[in-house]
Amino acid sequence: MKKLVRSFGFAFKGLRYTTTTQLNFRIHLAATVLAAAMGFLLHIATNEWLWITLAIALVLITELINTSIETLTDLVSPTYNTKAGHVKDVCAGAVVIAALFALVTGLVIFLPKLILLVHHAA
Numbered sequence: 001m002k003k004l005v006r007s008f009g010f011a012f013k014g015l016r017y018t019t020t021t022q023l024n025f026r027i028h029l030a031a032t033v034l035a036a037a038m039g040f041l042l043h044i045a046t047n048e049w050l051w052i053t054l055a056i057a058l059v060l061i062t063e064l065i066n067t068s069i070e071t072l073t074d075l076v077s078p079t080y081n082t083k084a085g086h087v088k089d090v091c092a093g094a095v096v097i098a099a100l101f102a103l104v105t106g107l108v109i110f111l112p113k114l115i116l117l118v119h120h121a122a
C-alpha cells in the first residue's frame with residue numbers, strides 16, 4: 001500500500017514538472033477546463049462525454065510522453081544531432097494528431113449545439 005502511494009507521488013511529481021515547464025501542457029489544461037465547462041453548459045449526452053474525455057486524455061497523454069522523450073533526448077544528445085531532431089519531431093507529430101482529433105471531436109459535438117443556441121437567441 002505504501003509503495004502504491006509512493007508511485008502516485010512520483011506520478012504527480014511528473015504531472016507537476018510538465019505543468020510548470022511546458023506552456024503547451026498548460027494550454028491543453030485550459031482547453032480541458034473550457035471543454036468541460038461547455039459540456040456542462042450545453043448538457044451534452046453520456047456518449048458525447050465519453051468522446052470528449054477520450055480526446056482530452058489522448059492530448060494530455062501524448063503531451064506527457066512528448067515531454068518525457070524530449071527530456072530524455074536532451075539528456076542523451078545535448079548537442080545537435082539529426083536523429084535527435086527526428087525523435088523530437090516525431091513526438092511533436094503525435095501531439096498534433098491527438099490535438100486534431102480533439103479539435104474535430106469538439107467541433108462535431110459542440111458546433112451544432114452552439115449554432116442551435118445562436119438560432120434560438122436570434
Ligand SMILES: Nc1ncnc2c1ncn2[C@@H]1O[C@H](COP(=O)(O)OP(=O)(O)OP(=O)(O)O)[C@@H](O)[C@H]1O
Nearest residue numbers: 022070077078079080081082084085086088089092
Ligand atoms: N539535439 C537536437 N538535435 C537536432 N535537432 C534538435 C535538437 N533539439 C531540438 N531539435 C530540433 O528543434 C525542435 C524543437 O526542439 P525543442 O527541444 O526546443 O522542442 P520544443 O517542442 O520547442 O520543446 P518545448 O516544449 O520544451 O518548448 C525539435 O523538434 C527538433 O526539430
